[in-house]
Amino acid sequence: MPKLFSPLTLRDVTLRNRTVVSPMCQYSARHGCANDWHKVHLGRFALGGFGLVVVEATGVTAEGRISYGDVGIWDDTHIAPLADIVDFLKRHGAAAGIQLAHAGRKASTPIPWRNGFDEREDEKEAVGFEAWTPVAPSAEIHAENKGFTTPRAMTEADIAATVAAFAAAAVRSDRAGFDMVEVHAAHGYLINQFLSPISNHRTDHYGGSRENRMRFGLEVVAAVRAVWPQGKPLFVRISTTDGSAGGWAVEDSVAFARELAKLGVDVVDCSSGGFEGYGIKPAPLYQVPLARAVREAGIKTMAVGLISEPEDAERIIAEGDADLVALARTALDDPSWPLRAARTLKIGTHDLWPIQERGRMPGWEKVLGKI
Numbered sequence: 001m002p003k004l005f006s007p008l009t010l011r012d013v014t015l016r017n018r019t020v021v022s023p024m025c026q027y028s029a030r031h032g033c034a035n036d037w038h039k040v041h042l043g044r045f046a047l048g049g050f051g052l053v054v055v056e057a058t059g060v061t062a063e064g065r066i067s068y069g070d071v072g073i074w075d076d077t078h079i080a081p082l083a084d085i086v087d088f089l090k091r092h093g094a095a096a097g098i099q100l101a102h103a104g105r106k107a108s109t110p111i112p113w114r115n116g117f118d119e120r121e122d123e124k125e126a127v128g129f130e131a132w133t134p135v136a137p138s139a140e141i142h143a144e145n146k147g148f149t150t151p152r153a154m155t156e157a158d159i160a161a162t163v164a165a166f167a168a169a170a171v172r173s174d175r176a177g178f179d180m181v182e183v184h185a186a187h188g189y190l191i192n193q194f195l196s197p198i199s200n201h202r203t204d205h206y207g208g209s210r211e212n213r214m215r216f217g218l219e220v221v222a223a224v225r226a227v228w229p230q231g232k233p234l235f236v237r238i239s240t241t242d243g244s245a246g247g248w249a250v251e252d253s254v255a256f257a258r259e260l261a262k263l264g265v266d267v268v269d270c271s272s273g274g275f276e277g278y279g280i281k282p283a284p285l286y287q288v289p290l291a292r293a294v295r296e297a298g299i300k301t302m303a304v305g306l307i308s309e310p311e312d313a314e315r316i317i318a319e320g321d322a323d324l325v326a327l328a329r330t331a332l333d334d335p336s337w338p339l340r341a342a343r344t345l346k347i348g349t350h351d352l353w354p355i356q357e358r359g360r361m362p363g364w365e366k367v368l369g370k371i
Helices: 036-047 076-091 156-175 190-195 210-227 250-262 288-295 310-318 329-333 337-344 361-368
Strands: 008-010 013-015 019-021 052-059 095-101 180-185 234-239 267-271 300-304 324-327
Touching (some): 036 052, 036 076, 076 156, 180 190, 210 234, 250 288, 310 337
Parallel strands (some): 019 324, 052 095, 095 180, 180 234, 234 267
């Protein structure tokens, strides 16, 4: 059996294989509520054989959304539509995860396919248009002339309220039936903004030294772990490096990961970048070494970033670079990627196929010479 298709047990949750669908924002919610688009978008990955499917970056507060079209979980009205999605995913063999997020100074941005904030007055209600002033560690805009708004600096009361919002979101996630939550601490969003000296210029005990810059993120994780059921795993996504001289680096992430492990984090999801003008050049498998480096801290990791070939995914798991592989655009291109990977790696079974479809596949493959 290829390692990619071996089960992985995290606390009381067992994933059927090591393939994961990364959170991908759809910008299609209205006032934070998921809808049929999200159910169909996510449900196809469960039918396609993935082990874990993770809902997009989900706002723990209304002001924490990247855009007004983001899914939210700051209110009880958000639970039922998410629970419907969770039920579908789990009935078809995938574990269901959700990424809890706050965009910080990268919040209140336009929907990507619009020309800035070009919503007409007569359509704003239909699309659920909202705009607001973001919050951040420091009152510094993310980037000029790119749809961002200058934030206000968070007070300590704001920080405490945001920590509480993450915890409340975790409680709602459990009520919705999710198997796993991931705290988003990557990609230049709020927790990453506190971690990185690029964006954190505070002079209180949330800024300055690495220990101080880690404080907010660790407070969030501790609060989430305290309310998230002990039998359910907790992931944290990090930008392992900013890709900048003098910014957040791999050695900082290793130190952060050690602290996360002490708090009961089960997996660190290893991405990179997120700050304007910085980053590492994308290429196939370019972030896999980051997952391996963080794994040396004694914690399980997930590799992500331009992983597309089954043989590469198998090698990542088999050689100990990571414990899970996460796909995003690869999954959009092929929502049944695990089924194709199973054929490529010759696992010799069609059990991953939905029962309504699996009986048709052996004859089809034989006629076309795929087996």
